[in-house]
Amino acid sequence: MEVLGGKWKLAIVKVLLTGTHRFAALQRALPTITPRMLTRQLRELESDRILRRTVYAEVPPRVEYDLTELGAGLAELVEWLDRWGREYRKVRA
Amino acid sequence: MEVLGGKWKLAIVKVLLTGTHRFAALQRALPTITPRMLTRQLRELESDRILRRTVYAEVPPRVEYDLTELGAGLAELVEWLDRWGREYRKVRA
DNA sequence: CCGTATCCGAAATGATACTG
């Protein structure tokens, strides 16, 4: 929970499970996140080795984010949580 | 994550997966939690229907906590997270 | 395009003492 907790991390992982994304693409996938929060969460996930950050020395700059094998190992967990969340809403409603 | 997030909730669920517990027993199982935090987390989990709180009108007072079916449905998730956490520590170390 | 800097309010957690 220390690694995955908070409002955004699992959402970011979920997006990256669909493939490599650039910063702006992540912003589009998570429309309400501010650039500050996105940067922070990405850096923490990188430092926890959930994802990789790749900088291409180009103009304009290009930075790509993709899951490590450790991060990719969360696929089942995310699915599990999705399922449980749906069941939860059903029972609570 | 809204239901299970935070420092203590999953730990409490994990303890209750081993059976019904009283307040003091939960404190013993989670030695660093303060009574204030334990109370708060228990009330939130109760309000989210993860666990049940049963008060017996006795002297001295007895209050028991146990998982609902919804809460018990988290067993697999907890196991999954445990496994992933162990793998995580191994890879990180 | 991909971020940083600064400031802010709210929420989470903790320490300590006390009570029916």
Added chain:
DNA sequence: CAGTATCATTTCGGATACGG
């Protein structure tokens, strides 16, 4: 036994503006 009350600290998340 099973909590409350009070106070302080820390962390989280957001708004806004700016920069290489």
